[in-house]
Amino acid sequence: MKLQKETSSSDRGQREHGRWYDDACGTAFGLEILGERWAMLIVRELLLGARRFSDLRDALPGISAKVLTERLESLAEWGVLTRKTLPPPAATQVYELTEWGYRAEPAIMELGRWAALSLRHNPQLPLSAVSLMTSMKTMQLPALAQAPDMAVGMAVGGEEFVVSIRQGLFGAERAPVAGCPAVLRAPAAPPIAGALYADIPLEALEAEAGLVVEGDRALLRRFIGLFALPPRI
Amino acid sequence: MKLQKETSSSDRGQREHGRWYDDACGTAFGLEILGERWAMLIVRELLLGARRFSDLRDALPGISAKVLTERLESLAEWGVLTRKTLPPPAATQVYELTEWGYRAEPAIMELGRWAALSLRHNPQLPLSAVSLMTSMKTMQLPALAQAPDMAVGMAVGGEEFVVSIRQGLFGAERAPVAGCPAVLRAPAAPPIAGALYADIPLEALEAEAGLVVEGDRALLRRFIGLFALPPRI
DNA sequence: CAGAATCCCATTCGATACTG
């Protein structure tokens, strides 16, 4: 009965992951699932729909293929996401959040909302298209609840999104921008973030950052005015 | 100007912490501060007021002195908490959240609320007194908003808390239990968690888990009925 | 006792190279 490699504290932890918090608190359990490096950011990238392995690599500057593979496996085991093989001819694989995975959105957003309060937060760093879209949800000003309905298209790199305000509620989804009364196109997310959060005039971004404005420019300006970074602490 | 140990990707990241997400998203910045192992649980333990080094060690089963020291330093650098030296005669040191640190509470709670949805969450693990108190905030049922005002004392190990409902709002604070119309005493948090979340009768816990009930038992039963684990996914 | 400092080892991370 004498074991050499016993886990010493019996099997109080839930798995043989190696390091467990051994704590009934939901937060501790959440950290076991989403607390490893990159895990929460992978989930963030999936909040607006399924993505391929290489989409995730591109969206997460600095993640290695090894860690991405490990996290996807672990998150799939935990039931946060599933791997799906698309039907032919595009027989490629995508990763998609489960219903439970999608419900992590409030936790992810609250963490971002909190961190953005810091003076040391640097909003000038690179930004993925998805995190731009989700950031808008947390950076909406109270005036947005009274704003008239509107829809703005955003074409960021190769991805297209429609951002809408309906009955005072913000929404963002992957959808073709065609048909939107106003469209912002940019080679990447930062120019659009500059317009939304750094109050850089659209004209400056068109001249210097490759931004392209199509359609109702006045609508865009009203729209941009509905978002701002919070007062810093 | 030729450096050997250059950080290679210029200084895009905000510090020389070694590993940075290099991502403008607030969530990424939050993870740089609270995403390292144990960091968020340390903040959780401070949500109900300042604690000493050894209090934190006791509350976080499994953390090593080394890691606790490192995290406290890092969190202090980031401005999440401060170290204070209590005035003599008790010239000991305590760690206390800054105003910004306290504002992390919603993020920590949302993560816990999300994780508790999982079937694989094990609420039977050890639990600190503080995480019991904060868990109640996330596990309150809608009926709590209509409940009459009440206050319940909880003496857990050597710590005393008063949990209150005032105008339908939940509150928990470190305060003497004396004067509360009903008091639960237990050697540790799990028996109280059993009463709240596993519907174990008070009498069984008194007989087997060292629970002591003082005062208005009917009030306690009503109180306990206002909390429950969420339906699992 | 509070807590900082050290040493050692296992695990994890990150970067590069490689494969089907």
Add this chain to the structure above:
DNA sequence: CAGTATCGAATGGGATTCTG
């Protein structure tokens, strides 16, 4: 494109020690 394989570096955890 979607991962594997490999290896050096950094981090985490535990034990021990030192100090006041």
